[in-house]
Amino acid sequence: MKENEREKEKGMIKLNFAGIGSREEMYRYLQGKLNLPESKGDNLDNIYAMLSEASGKIHIIVEGLAKSRKRLGSNLDGVLKTLRDAEAVTENLTIEVREQIEAGKEWMDNPAVVEQSCAYSRPVMVETDEKPVSHNSQEGLMYRAEGRPYVRLRYPNAMNVQLQIGDIMYPFLETEKDVWTVDLPLDAGFYYVHLYVDNCLALSPFLPVGYGFARPVNYIEIGPVPEFFQMKDVPHGDIRHEYYNSAVTGRTETCIVYVPPGYEENRDPYPVLYLQHGFGENERGWVWQGKVNHIMDNLLAREKAVPMLIVMANGMVMDETAEGESILRHNLFPEELVEDIIPFIEKKYRVKAGREFRAMAGLSMGSMQTSVTVCSHPELFAWEGLFSGFMHNFMGNNPDNSFLAVMKEERFQKEQRLFFRGMGRQDEFWEQFAEDDVFCEENKIPCVRKEYEGGHDWNVWRQCIRDFLPMLFQEKKPLP
Template sequence: MNVKLYVGISLLSAAHVLGTASAQENINPDKEQRKISPEVSADNRVTFRVFAPNAKQVQLVGNWMERVGPIGGKQLMIKDGKYWSYTSDPMASDLFLYNIDIDGAVVNDPLNVYQIRDVSNTFNYFLTGGEQASLYQVQDVPHGSLARRWYNSATLNMNRRLTIYTPPGYEQSKQRYPVLYLLHGMGGDEEAWPSLGRVSQILDNLIAQGKARPMIVVMPNGHVSNAAAPGESAKGQYPIEFATPDVGTGKMEESFQDVIAFVENNYRVKKEKSSRAIAGLSMGGSHTLFISSYLPNTFDYIGLFSAAFRMNQHASSPVFTNFDQNLLKQRDQGYKLYWIGMGKEDFLYKTGEEYRKKLDAINMKYTYRESEGGHTWANWRLYLTEFVPQLFNN
């Protein structure tokens, strides 16, 4: 999605560049390996350290650095004895991803056990201090639950997996809850929003602060040619595609009622339009705008985060061919919030601008939020924290 740091290294080359490596079951490792990396200071300066005594050059590769081509920027680390280190300037309040480049081999930080997969790459991550990042931290508040569930899609004739968040107290309660359907971008799957998007932490914290209504959040897999995330289905361990063949075909939109039916048949949810919301990022934003117009009397709250528009001009699905008429029906049948967020540097900025002109031309009301930055998880997490408090309040 927003970060593509290309990783190519064998286990043998990793052992060579690091000089020494502790075995997994080494219960008495070299004390030198116990240094902290990354180490976040009170002013959000961050120090990174790596043990690489035989390396000639070590660089930090971070998603907050200025981009160089398709990858993140790099910052030279300084050698001090057997370690290399780098200390950043004060950083924003957020969650960040990084790798270490050791003589051209990009590896994860051996001193940081916290990792996230984004599409086909894995990264170390860390959180800085401050108000925004505090929403992404696990706080001492009541916690909801995350579950991976399988559902049958009759439209697609297959069983598929989704991730579902239930709010604190759901298991003990008898009440019914409103639902947010939250869609990922191209290259993602049902694990993207829970991991990179910090959904459970954000919802737990906003609910605890009284800023959001308790709700269920449903995160399906938007690539209908895959039943589940990589390695989690009978398809096995396969090369991960950023753009699967189903992208832009309309099959996700056409089959979305199967997701709604599963949720409403298996969870205590409110089933009226005023208790349903749908939002998505990038490709998921495209899914959101087409699903919400294709089912024009289904959702009262719609959120487009850095939304793409039509991704396949040749697809003949009715969600595309009848879009203008569907959009007018959606306008006429009404809704409570149509929320659009876009970064000033997003490569889809012009696409978003053209879509807003389309809405303006038919007098379809919306709320627009323009932020700094581009097509990034930093923006999508931010948008979620701003969108969720506006849901189900009327």
């Protein structure tokens, strides 16, 4: 009996690409191993169709990737992707790649991947009648040998596990008893994820947890991680969590302050950037999701930015109606910033006084708050940044945009040191950005405007802050 026939009887197929030298040879090999008709041997769609429609258990072992990588390149990647796609939709098909990440995936060793992807390997204690025992439970975001990301989680007794990213729902497969996995055909980048176990929204401790959608939420960071926000071996600033009494809200509020390295040793005062998050997030967003501390650390290490404090506060200001219901009043934040936060920071920290040494920026909802604040208090801020940014305020009923009149004034335009606007080309709010473009053009408002590939998300906002920070508090005014 031939080896191929013995393998198929056991429901096992071995694919070893080590000795294959060309694309044509690879498809002839697949045709024989997978028993494809000759006319379909070089068609990935038909390989997918054959595997996804196969009956009975099939276990495919893939070997010899490293030895064939240079010769086959993207052709080999296409085959691996097809096998994984078929595995994701075929209950009795499993793919095993017996090889480690190739040398081109050094990014996997970077500590930022561990921090931001959070694929944990922890011993989990299990109670028994005699004594506690442990088993190795690898859960979280992981990578296949060929570098493809997948999520692996344990849910004993679950019947259905799904992961929602944007508008797409990705179903898990129970690949071992109580172990659920899902392959993710996603590009590198940041993604909020919503986990559903038996149709109930759940929060996994084995995936990073941030605050978004007005609640704690899981997210994933798929590598390779861009170098500009990697956690590198450079001097690191401090992240300080502060409490202050707010006369505006009548409550004790919190803010987070990034203090640059050397602050304690250097007794000089520093300029300040007041940096705001978006709707449904809070003051932690720019640190956990935005990585602004790593971005600033790396810029300072390369002497690309002026050392500064970065103050991040909660712009989701809540108020109560006469009936005792809590409502969002984001328009209260400019007042809270001016009356409470700035005086608190300038009393507690060594900062430079005067508009030349104050900047404000924000993303999405935070950009509206920035626009309102800077235009309403031009005597306080000389630097402004809007990320996925709105000059006009369109939240709430009948919003008042009279504050924008100051931007038409020649004195304001002359004295403003920087007006930065950054946005993703695929942003869902592009129509509003286009309206702001017209407003700036008609009123001859100078601004530095940058576009990025991406949508209304942290992948764009991180690039915005990376480009904005080096422009702040420089002697020369940045050119539009």
